[in-house]
Amino acid sequence: MNVALLIIFAFLLLSLYLGIRARKGKDMNLEQWTIGGRGFGTLFVFLLMAGEIYTTFTFLGGSGWAYDKGAPTFYIISYGCLAYIISYWLLPTVWKYAKENHLMSQSDFFVSKYKSPVLGILVSLVGVIALIPYLVLQLKGLGIIVSEASYGSISPTLAIWIGVIAVTFYVMVSGIHGSAWTSVVKDIMILVVVVFLGIYLPFHYYGGIQPMFEAIDKAKPGFLVLPETGMSVSWFVSTVLLTTLGFYMWPHTFGSIYSAKNEKVFRKNAMIMPLYQLVLLFVFFVGFAAILQVPNLEGSQADLALLRLSIQTFDPWFVGIIGAAGLLTAMVPGSMILMTASTLLAKNVYKAVSPSATDAQISALAKYLVPVIALVSLYFTFQGGNTIVTLLLMGYSLVTQLFPAFVFSLAKNNFVTRQGAFAGIIAGVATVAYITISGTTIGTLFPSLPQAIQDLNVGIVALIANIVVMTVVSLVTTRTVNVNCE
Amino acid sequence: MKMIRLLALLPFIGILGGITFVNQVTPYVLGMPFILFWIVMWVVLTSGIMAIVFKLDPSNQGGDS
Numbered sequence: 427m428n429v430a431l432l433i434i435f436a437f438l439l440l441s442l443y444l445g446i447r448a449r450k451g452k453d454m455n456l457e458q459w460t461i462g463g464r465g466f467g468t469l470f471v472f473l474l475m476a477g478e479i480y481t482t483f484t485f486l487g488g489s490g491w492a493y494d495k496g497a498p499t500f501y502i503i504s505y506g507c508l509a510y511i512i513s514y515w516l517l518p519t520v521w522k523y524a525k526e527n528h529l530m531s532q533s534d535f536f537v538s539k540y541k542s543p544v545l546g547i548l549v550s551l552v553g554v555i556a557l558i559p560y561l562v563l564q565l566k567g568l569g570i571i572v573s574e575a576s577y578g579s580i581s582p583t584l585a586i587w588i589g590v591i592a593v594t595f596y597v598m599v600s601g602i603h604g605s606a607w608t609s610v611v612k613d614i615m616i617l618v619v620v621v622f623l624g625i626y627l628p629f630h631y632y633g634g635i636q637p638m639f640e641a642i643d644k645a646k647p648g649f650l651v652l653p654e655t656g657m658s659v660s661w662f663v664s665t666v667l668l669t670t671l672g673f674y675m676w677p678h679t680f681g682s683i684y685s686a687k688n689e690k691v692f693r694k695n696a697m698i699m700p701l702y703q704l705v706l707l708f709v710f711f712v713g714f715a716a717i718l719q720v721p722n723l724e725g726s727q728a729d730l731a732l733l734r735l736s737i738q739t740f741d742p743w744f745v746g747i748i749g750a751a752g753l754l755t756a757m758v759p760g761s762m763i764l765m766t767a768s769t770l771l772a773k774n775v776y777k778a779v780s781p782s783a784t785d786a787q788i789s790a791l792a793k794y795l796v797p798v799i800a801l802v803s804l805y806f807t808f809q810g811g812n813t814i815v816t817l818l819l820m821g822y823s824l825v826t827q828l829f830p831a832f833v834f835s836l837a838k839n840n841f842v843t844r845q846g847a848f849a850g851i852i853a854g855v856a857t858v859a860y861i862t863i864s865g866t867t868i869g870t871l872f873p874s875l876p877q878a879i880q881d882l883n884v885g886i887v888a889l890i891a892n893i894v895v896m897t898v899v900s901l902v903t904t905r906t907v908n909v910n911c912e
Numbered sequence: 913m914k915m916i917r918l919l920a921l922l923p924f925i926g927i928l929g930g931i932t933f934v935n936q937v938t939p940y941v942l943g944m945p946f947i948l949f950w951i952v953m954w955v956v957l958t959s960g961i962m963a964i965v966f967k968l969d970p971s972n973q974g975g976d977s
Binding site: 497500503504507508510511514518634635636639640643650651652659662663666667690693694696697698700701703704707710 | 920923924927928931932935936937940942943944945947948951952954955956958959961962963965966969971972
């Protein structure tokens with residue numbers, strides 16, 4: 427047992443304690459459990475949204491990309507910033523509608539707008555399929571962080587099991603209240619750790635930020651700008667746009683919109699969130715600092731850049747603090763994902779096929795589904811596979827397919843019919859699946875187009891397929907309805 | 913209210929439209945390669961813009977209700 431490991435465990439226990447204590451004095455029905463009884467103020471909503479956004483991906487993936495790919499990693503700061511602008515108008519609208527109609531999940535929104543429980547089932551399934559890789563990503567990250575920070579004395583497998591058991595436990599007991607309280611500890615930790623690392627490491631190894639970038643530019647010319655082909659300017663613009671649209675389509679992010687106690691919360695957050703986004707800048711600095719200090723991390727090994735450099739630089743107690751921060755960045759989003767996925771399955775899938783189930787039964791079912799989903803995710807985690815960011819991108823493309831049907835439903839006169847929404851989502855999801863499995867890019871589809879178009883994010887293709895099918899089916903079905911009326 | 917929305921479009925233009933013109937390392941600003949500085953600048957500006965929007969938006973007058 428070393429110091430680092432002791433510190434990690436101390437923080438694990440602290441968050442477990444806070445997570446369970448959060449239940450105090452609350453009657454845990456489904457509304458309280460999954461959306462905090464619509465009672466959270468600016469700070470909790472901020473922390474929850476930040477908790478969902480600053481995940482292990484921030485910690486490992488962000489620095490890993492800076493290390494491995496260079497300038498393309500800047501897209502991560504850009505899309506968040508733009509999404510927050512949209513949030514100023516989008517989130518209050520969603521919140522108000524959800525409150526008036528007593529909605530509890532993202533799928534409820536579609537069910538209510540399109541008057542179609544079947545569409546709710548589809549949206550739930552897409553959501554759960556996207557959430558599982560996202561959870562797997564968190565778990566893999568958790569395993570890497572704890573095992574590295576404990577100097578290998580705990581295997582990733584054991585670390586993942588411990589983390590999952592802790593999260594499952596407090597989610598079942600406290601639901602979203604648990605996530606909100608643990609995110610308090612998490613955000614303070616990550617802010618302090620990341621900002622410190624991002625400033626200390628460049629100064630320690632290079633004598634400053636600019637000398638660091640100059641050294642990298644000299645060693646790897648072109649690394650600090652977007653390349654001519656591949657992850658080029660057109661890749662950057664299309665990827666930022668796509669991820670901006672998909673940002674609030676994650677079921678757990680969408681669900682946490684409901685937890686606010688009034689709509690002003692979102693408008694206030696829209697001012698602060700962009701600045702908070704700059705935490706990522708320091709994560710990038712760490713990744714860049716690692717390039718010349720711990721060279722030769724290849725492929726998925728790049729995700730280790732931050733930890734390897736920290737271990738090489740600091741005493742074990744501080745590595746323990748970093749490990750604890752990393753552990754929490756996996757646990758908070760992990761808990762939100764588990765809770766959201768079980769709510770979707772219980773409320774929008776089970777309840778839709780057996781409408782006679784009572785609210786108490788649905789609420790109980792949602793809680794018992796938590797360990798089941800945890801086990802499924804563990805299975806996929808131990809199967810191995812892709813690097814962290816690739817997994818996330820697949821999930822992102824999937825949830826983005828919900829955007830067209832969602833955004834049109836906000837219009838006063840929505841021309842999209844339920845059949846149109848359904849067919850569009852199916853077409854989009856099928857395209858994403860095909861593209862991901864076959865490794866298609868726009869370049870392989872249309873090799874004769876100019877390079878700038880070839881580099882567009884291939885998710886655009888899926889989104890276009892989605893919108894075209896949605897429009898055509900909507901127009902056809904509206905006409906049949908009209909004909910039937912005449 | 914219309915003017916406010918136009919204001920909120922600026923970061924989109926700055927980041928998505930501007931990136932083509934700033935895809936370069938030099939000059940370094942605040943130690944950062946120019947492309948990174950450009951994005952960071954827009955993030956900070958976005959915060960400011962949203963603060964102005966918040967101030968001007970009539971729906972924020974009055975208390976939390």
